[in-house]
Amino acid sequence: MADEREASGHCLCGAVRFTATLVSHDVQVCHCGMCRRWTGGPLMFVDVDGAPAFEGREAIGIYRSSEVGERGFCTRCGSILFWKVAGEERYTMAAGSLDDASRLALKTEIFIEDKPGFYDFSNATKKVVGSEAMGAYISGSGETN
Amino acid sequence: MGLMHEGEVVFGGAENIGVYKSSDWGERAFCKLCGTPLYWHLSGSDTYSFSAGALDDQSGLRFTMEIFVDEKPAFYEFANDTLRLTGAEAMAALAGGAKSEEARDG
Numbered sequence: 001m002a003d004e005r006e007a008s009g010h011c012l013c014g015a016v017r018f019t020a021t022l023v024s025h026d027v028q029v030c031h032c033g034m035c036r037r038w039t040g041g042p043l044m045f046v047d048v049d050g051a052p053a054f055e056g057r058e059a060i061g062i063y064r065s066s067e068v069g070e071r072g073f074c075t076r077c078g079s080i081l082f083w084k085v086a087g088e089e090r091y092t093m094a095a096g097s098l099d100d101a102s103r104l105a106l107k108t109e110i111f112i113e114d115k116p117g118f119y120d121f122s123n124a125t126k127k128v129v130g131s132e133a134m135g136a137y138i139s140g141s142g143e144t145n
Numbered sequence: 146m147g148l149m150h151e152g153e154v155v156f157g158g159a160e161n162i163g164v165y166k167s168s169d170w171g172e173r174a175f176c177k178l179c180g181t182p183l184y185w186h187l188s189g190s191d192t193y194s195f196s197a198g199a200l201d202d203q204s205g206l207r208f209t210m211e212i213f214v215d216e217k218p219a220f221y222e223f224a225n226d227t228l229r230l231t232g233a234e235a236m237a238a239l240a241g242g243a244k245s246e247e248a249r250d251g
Contacts, residue, residue: 012173013165027220040182040196041146044221063179073180077165078173080180101218118206119146122224 005049009097011079015059018081020052020093026107027095031115032130034065039080042115044095046104051089052082068138085137108133147185147194148206154184154193170236187239 003021010017027044035043054060061075064086072082084091095104106123109115110133156162163177166188174183185194197206210228211217212235230238 012167029221036198038179038181038198040198061177061180065179071180073175075163075177075180077167078163078175078180078182080182101220104218104220106221116203116206118203118225119208120224122222123220 004103007046007093008099009093010099011059011074011077011081011097013074013077013079015076016054016056016074016079016081018052018054018093018097020091021049022093023047023049025103025105027104028092028108028110028133029106029121029125030110030133032111033114034069035083035111036114036116038065038071039094041119042109043080043083044106045083045092046095046098048082048091048093052091052093068134090137146197146208148197148200150184150193150195152191192239 005022005024006019007022008017008019024047027046030043030045059074059076060081061073063071063073065071066086068086070084070086071080072084073080079097080094081097082091082093095101098104106121106125108126108128109121110128111130112127113129161177162174162183164172164174166172170188172186172188174186175181176183181199182196183199184196186192197203200206208223208225208227210230211223212230213232214229215231215233
């Protein structure tokens with residue numbers, strides 16, 4: 001019986017492909033200024049159980065955006081791939097990079113205090129401030145991502 | 146999320162811009178160092194859509210339109226009162242705008 005949490009994905013140009021085991025199909029949205037600058041809008045992501053398996057690693061660019069976070073993207077087409085905890089194999093994948101979005105459900109909005117006023121989601125979500133959200137990824141973290 | 150622009154653009158750090166030709170009619174530019182999307186450009190025109198997140202001043206932005214709504218996955222919805230266009234409608238509107246530009250420029 002196939003594990004429903006098994007997922008695959010790729011960037012726009014196909015240079016980078018991955019498979020991963022999702023923690024769940026719950027999508028989080030990050031409104032922080034870094035994620036909005038990095039993606040053009042809020043970052044939608046899913047949590048991964050363990051590290052993804054990548055093909056085309058040589059095309060992955062990593063930008064160390066803060067003390068605690070690294071941002072992965074395709075250097076050929078610019079596609080946003082993942083945010084991960086710096087120095088750890090703790091990944092979150094961009095929801096748009098997944099091949100199958102059919103089971104995804106938007107559940108949580110994080111860094112809600114940074115959200116600009118010009119857009120809102122109508123989904124019924126849990127809204128969380130940044131410090132509380134980062135606690136799930138880094139113990140003792142108070143800021144920056 | 147993009148902001149439409151017609152005309153000249155001045156860049157600093159242009160050597161860091163990566164351009165990916167994503168289709169016959171458009172290209173996507175991003176920073177090669179960090180992946181930040183910068184703009185979508187209608188090939189052969191002065192028409193750009195600049196990434197809203199990259200703008201220094203976002204205070205006056207208004208979210209007015211969604212395009213390619215026929216490809217939107219079901220798991221999210223925006224609450225804003227937007228004009229919603231399918232991909233075909235959006236591309237037709239863009240082509241209509243480009244044709245006006247050609248006619249104007251002679």
